[in-house]
Amino acid sequence: MDGAEFDYVIVGAGSAGCVLANRLSENPRDRVLLLEAGGPDNNPWIHIPVGYFKTMHNPAVDWCYRTEPDPGLNGRALDWPRGKVxxxxxxxxxxxYVRGQPQDYDRWAQMGNVGWGWSDVLPLFKRSEDQERGADDLHGVGGPLSVSNMRVSRSICEAWIEAAKAQGIPYNPDINGPEQEGMTNAQLTMKNGRRCSAAVAFLRPAMKRENLTVITRAQTSRIELSEGRATGLRYLDRDGTEHAVKVRGEVILSAGAIGSPQILMLSGIGDSATLAGHGIEPLVHLPGVGGNLQDHLQARLVFKCQEPTLNDEVRSLFGKARIGLRYALFRRGPMTMAASLVIGFARTREGLETPDVQYHIQPWSADSPGEGVHPFSAFTASVCQLRPESRGSLTLRSGDVRDHPVIRANYLSTETDCRTIVAGVRQAQAIAAQAPLASRISVPHSPGPGTHDDAAILDWVRNTSTTIYHPSGTCRMGQDPSAVVDSCLNVHGVRGLRVADCSIMPEIVSGNTNAPAIMIGEKASDIIRADRRAL
Structure with a gap:
């Protein structure tokens, strides 16, 4: 591969990268290379929906990042799982499968990012989808990405929906529909009971094309620049041997909110003084690289129950065998379960235009899911603030790509963030106290009974909350001096280099980030192909 030349080199086979590999290789005249630092997706747990219990924190498929101790979390550091596969x-x-609020994208456009408003991105969401519910003004069918209804239900989760209605939060049959507010049964990236990842949906069909080359276990170490243009890159194979690749068109970084800014900085693109301190020659002064880091923090309330939950079903070998057999025969049951059976969006106070918190309801509970469920019947109600004001940063630990960067999440560093998460916890407690649910609960487990004082709730959040896995914003899109890419995703000050992943988000979306990442891949492919036609 050394010295080979391509029209497009895509770094990272994640959600956006897989889309780009598919769309850009549709033109048989273009040679496309996709580099992935991880391996192939041949671990069987990847394709079983509930397999995230086995794959997260597994270094074979997970980067296993970890944040620095965070003052906002009373000095705790958090694991940040990210796919390395x-x-x-x-x-x-x-x-x-959650898109976020239309206002999120209109806000991006209002910040000067032309072409990123809701009316611009909705067709891209629709183009990707094969929506089980059918096509309408807001949903598409026939796309590569299967979007399915949940194949499992539990009465405790349905009781949560009824209790939320009693609390004044409506039932919403489609949180990707006209309105986001309300509780609903989740929609999933799943097909016939199996995970429909970006690799399954977009990459696998494209790998049949002769003009697409995919190299796994190839960790990009730096982008090579000549006279202000990206002309190639270097990557390390699994043995640590460095290889060179040339590009006659463009390099597109889709390595995620951690990988993309790290690669830019290692390539001499970032804050000049900081780079020089690591022995890296500064080539393009872009002080915003690695800044603007955002994430959704979740506070996980656990309620002990008067009735059995999934905790009881999985504690015995017989129960696990029965669940496994049902999945093997019918592709149904708990093994098709997403991270949440019920999700919902609500406002914590009057006067808000849109919901400011999101709920994830799970019919099980655990201190650490990988270590097993609690030895009692319980369910979990997770609440997260949708639009955090807190901003963190990502910086280099060293000039070696194999050293994980320094991640400072800076959670709960503003009064609004603290007030909103406390209000969300209080709202969850109020829902749990409503008649459709209260009779099923024996006692609140975490936070414990009597934790209603704001200061006590906030301290509980600081001591127990964790990431909900949505790092974003570290290569922010914009026109000001601290922005990293423009609205066409070009890196400021460099030709032939773009970024396309969740790192480009000026502000984090109000919901889960996988669907928006896929949309960003679709948007990037359209922009790139349009620019190519204009040459």
């Missing part, structure tokens, strides 16, 4: 995090995630 074909499909990226879409091969590890909880399968939830």
């Amino acid at each position: 074909l499909g990226g995090s879409s091969s590890l995630n909880g399968l939830l």
